Amino acid sequence: MLKEFKDFAFKGNMIDLAVGVIIGGAFGKVITSIVNDLIMPLVGLLLGKVKFNDLFISLNGTHYATLADAVKVSAPTFNYGQFISTFLDFLIVAFVIFFVLRQLAKFRKKEAPKEKAPVSTKTCPHCISDIPVQATRCKFCTSELLTVSSVSGSIQ
Incomplete structure (x- = not known):
């Protein structure tokens, strides 16, 4: 059983998958940073100096100045600003993956036809x-x- 596990774990496909997952995780962090640190501040500036991560609705009826203040007292909140940021993350990642897969499909079409x-x-x-x-x-x-x-x- 140990030999079978070793064969499974160290196959080329398994290592490729592990590398893909690691690179994907790093790519996700880069996209999150792009959205939170570059795109959302610009959108917030265009919409009147709004900080999207601080947009929330307190569900207990009490008004809090910031989301951090509501979190300190464990108030239930509806964090729609963070949802907007996360949704933009998703859209950017989906677009990049679509673009990469589209380019790969173009490269595959150019392969020489196999001999009969x-x-x-x-x-x-x-x-x-x-x-x-x-x-x-x-x-x-x-x-x-x-x-x-x-x-x-x-x-x-």
């Missing part, structure tokens, strides 16, 4: 059955077939 396997059968002109290419007589109707000489290329 050599033809191993031909059709008998008399009974329309499939027979080996090298046959001189049809195995179904026993008709004699024309053959192409491989040396001269002439029909015999």
Whole structure:
């Protein structure tokens, strides 16, 4: 069982998956920083110096100056500003993934077509059955077939 686990854990695909998850986590942190530190402050400035992460509704009826004040007293809050930030995170990540997958699909289409396997059968002109290419007589109707000489290329 230990050998099977080792084979499973150290397969190339498993390591690729682990690297992908680690890079994805780091990518998520970068996107979150872009949204919280660059995009949301600009949107807040355009909308009248609003700080989106501090937008909330207190559900107990008491007014708090900031979300931090409400959290200090464990007040129930509806944090719609943080939801807007998280939703923007999602939209940006989804767009980037869409763009990357779209580019990968374009690269895959440009691959050279695979060579066809050599033809191993031909059709008998008399009974329309499939027979080996090298046959001189049809195995179904026993008709004699024309053959192409491989040396001269002439029909015999």
